[in-house]
Amino acid sequence: MRIAVDVMGGDHGCGVIVEGVKLALNADKKIAELYLVGDQAQIKSALTRSQLQDARVKIVHASEVLTMEDKPVEGLRKKKDCSIARAIELVKDGQAEAVISPGNTGGIFAAATFKLGRLPGVDRGGIATVIPSMDNEFVLLDSGANIECKPLHLLQYAVMGNVYSREILGCKRPRVGVLSIGTEDSKGNELTLEAFQLCKLLDLNFVGNVEGHDLFKNHVDVVVCDGFVGNIVLKTCESLATGIFFMLKRELTRNPKRKLGAFLAQNAFRTIKRRMDPDTYGGAPLLGFNGIVLKAHGSARERAIMNAVRIASEAIEHSVTCLISREIARADELLGRAKTTAPNSVPA
Amino acid sequence: MRIAVDVMGGDHGCGVIVEGVKLALNADKKIAELYLVGDQAQIKSALTRSQLQDARVKIVHASEVLTMEDKPVEGLRKKKDCSIARAIELVKDGQAEAVISPGNTGGIFAAATFKLGRLPGVDRGGIATVIPSMDNEFVLLDSGANIECKPLHLLQYAVMGNVYSREILGCKRPRVGVLSIGTEDSKGNELTLEAFQLCKLLDLNFVGNVEGHDLFKNHVDVVVCDGFVGNIVLKTCESLATGIFFMLKRELTRNPKRKLGAFLAQNAFRTIKRRMDPDTYGGAPLLGFNGIVLKAHGSARERAIMNAVRIASEAIEHSVTCLISREIARADELLGRAKTTAPNSVPA
Numbered sequence A, B: 001m002r003i004a005v006d007v008m009g010g011d012h013g014c015g016v017i018v019e020g021v022k023l024a025l026n027a028d029k030k031i032a033e034l035y036l037v038g039d040q041a042q043i044k045s046a047l048t049r050s051q052l053q054d055a056r057v058k059i060v061h062a063s064e065v066l067t068m069e070d071k072p073v074e075g076l077r078k079k080k081d082c083s084i085a086r087a088i089e090l091v092k093d094g095q096a097e098a099v100i101s102p103g104n105t106g107g108i109f110a111a112a113t114f115k116l117g118r119l120p121g122v123d124r125g126g127i128a129t130v131i132p133s134m135d136n137e138f139v140l141l142d143s144g145a146n147i148e149c150k151p152l153h154l155l156q157y158a159v160m161g162n163v164y165s166r167e168i169l170g171c172k173r174p175r176v177g178v179l180s181i182g183t184e185d186s187k188g189n190e191l192t193l194e195a196f197q198l199c200k201l202l203d204l205n206f207v208g209n210v211e212g213h214d215l216f217k218n219h220v221d222v223v224v225c226d227g228f229v230g231n232i233v234l235k236t237c238e239s240l241a242t243g244i245f246f247m248l249k250r251e252l253t254r255n256p257k258r259k260l261g262a263f264l265a266q267n268a269f270r271t272i273k274r275r276m277d278p279d280t281y282g283g284a285p286l287l288g289f290n291g292i293v294l295k296a297h298g299s300a301r302e303r304a305i306m307n308a309v310r311i312a313s314e315a316i317e318h319s320v321t322c323l324i325s326r327e328i329a330r331a332d333e334l335l336g337r338a339k340t341t342a343p344n345s346v347p348a
Helices: A012-026 A038-049 A072-078 A083-092 A103-117 A151-168 A192-199 A226-251 A257-266 A267-277 A302-317 A321-340 B011-028 B040-047 B072-078 B083-092 B105-114 B149-166 B190-199 B227-251 B256-264 B264-277 B304-316 B321-343
Strands: A004-006 A034-037 A057-061 A098-101 A126-132 A135-140 A175-179 A205-210 A222-224 A284-289 A293-294 B004-007 B034-038 B059-062 B097-100 B126-132 B135-140 B175-179 B206-209 B222-224 B284-287 B292-295
Touching: A004 A083, A004 A302, A004 B264, A004 B304, A012 A038, A034 A038, A034 A083, A034 B059, A038 A057, A083 A098, A083 A103, A083 A293, A098 A302, A103 A284, A103 A293, A126 A226, A135 A151, A135 A226, A151 A175, A151 A192, A151 A222, A151 A284, A175 A192, A175 A226, A192 A205, A222 B004, A222 B292, A226 A257, A226 A267, A226 B227, A226 B264, A257 B256, A257 B264, A267 B083, A267 B227, A267 B256, A293 A302, A293 B264, A302 A321, B004 B083, B004 B304, B011 B034, B011 B040, B011 B304, B011 B321, B034 B040, B034 B083, B040 B059, B040 B284, B059 B083, B083 B097, B083 B105, B083 B292, B097 B304, B105 B206, B126 B149, B126 B227, B126 B292, B135 B149, B149 B175, B149 B190, B149 B222, B149 B284, B175 B190, B175 B227, B227 B256, B227 B264, B227 B284, B256 B264, B256 B292, B292 B304, B304 B321
Parallel strands: A004 A034, A004 A098, A034 A057, A098 A293, A135 A222, A175 A205, A175 A222, B004 B034, B004 B097, B034 B059, B097 B292, B135 B222, B175 B206, B175 B222
Antiparallel strands: A126 A135, A126 A284, A284 A293, B126 B135, B126 B284, B284 B292
16 A cells, blocks of 8 residues: 655644654554655654654655645645645555645645546545544534535435445444434425435435434434535534533632542543544545545644554555445436436436 | 413423423512413413412413424414414513413424514524533524525624624623634635625624634624524534533443542532533524514423523513614614615625
């Protein structure tokens, strides 16, 4: 397996990414080549500092960085030699099978769209986010790439999320739902009502509409929605969880008795914190492209990068790209068949 | 002040509502009349059980109940003598100034729309929900009534939410934001982009777009969005908070050491639980109607009903309906002026 890692553009600099890569290389002997893409001098210095000497590591120099302030498309046009573009080109040219970047999400998405291109039959790429629930986790997509969605896009997200949940999260027969405001067929907006009807035609384990209430109750494994709703849900959850833990900390340190209590129970808090830590999930996959693309959190530290590399490696091993391609074609066939047999029952 | 309470349609039966009313009457001497609307026999029996003897209490018999399973409009047409309809008619007929119901949300909204009617200039009523954040709370609207919104509806929600936050929650100069996917003017979908431009024209303390990340960080006091997004956000927050507290409980009871820690720190958990308890906020106001309408939680218990009556009383005292009417007219005037001076810069 050959993986390209954009070491620039993260909040904590190149060194942290290289440390994460070192952990991943030690854990995974199946990785044949690992490209570190970015400023050569910084990479060399980070390699020395981390004492990473591994013949599998190759440096690919990129003289520029797409920052969080750069507008995606404009930035990519101006900064032709930016690390994210170079890293994605390695996949395009067949030198790597997967790419990981902690940089500008829009930039990664745009580079994937323009340089790798979408898989045949995929109308829009999507960003999937793995969100922990009480006993397992669910995949939410789209998390913010595709703001104005069509019903067919949601259907394709259902297919892609299903593959990801099954192959990477090990969910045998993922329960797939459309995020809406009531579980009945009749509840929702124009987009979700039509997406519901389309998803019913597929051979997924489609559970229909799911509500906000269902998300953290182990009712669903793949949740599809447009990128506007998905982005708001994702960020609201992050904000609320942070808020609750902030309040907990504040209340638990108010007096010595509570502090002692918190000390005795500290492992309970650690377990929950680890469970809810986005670093566990390594990053958000961009699905629907000709290659495996993972967006690591901007604030990703060593453990997050290690997990991102592990997930990239699993995605390669499970041929996720190929499976998505095949299952999108199958969905297309099922839709075509439904249109032939009952043309009026299938939304356009 | 005269308040009507629909005592039917809650999950815990009429007795709990009557107990809540008793607490409220004891606390608030300004209430002149309190109508208990529902099955007369059940109400009489509940009054006896709770030993509530108060000359301010009047029973209004209603022979039917709109259940959670009833479709709102159809249900209201079939069950002409249902408690929610009768309670709202008391406001319509001028016998009461406010109505509280724990029943079918859609039914209450439909009854308010058809029987009370909207205030002049208000295009759509909305459901506002008060959500606790770390140090205070914010108002989210619409929380699920108006699924397909126009930009002007969001503008009117901004005006109405501003009045509610200022008058009932005591926020001096509420910060009003449009829920979107980035803080820049250019981020959002068609609806929020136009709503942003409209809200800028008002004399609100408009803070522009807010993201999911901002909700629990004390960045905003009034958050406007369409009812689809608002309903998903509200239910997702409830589900996540429940999930976190479930995990906490599970982890804190895993072994004797943790149990002891949790026991010592129990007041910390209680403080947070109380803070996040929807009962504190008594219910969700339906804004934009010719009268004060509060939807109590279906599972509302005594404390929730007591708080709902308190809020209804404050809303009457602060002339919330009248203020909304006046400030909607003022917004209309500002929009009209902007259209005259710069017709192309104002979205239609």
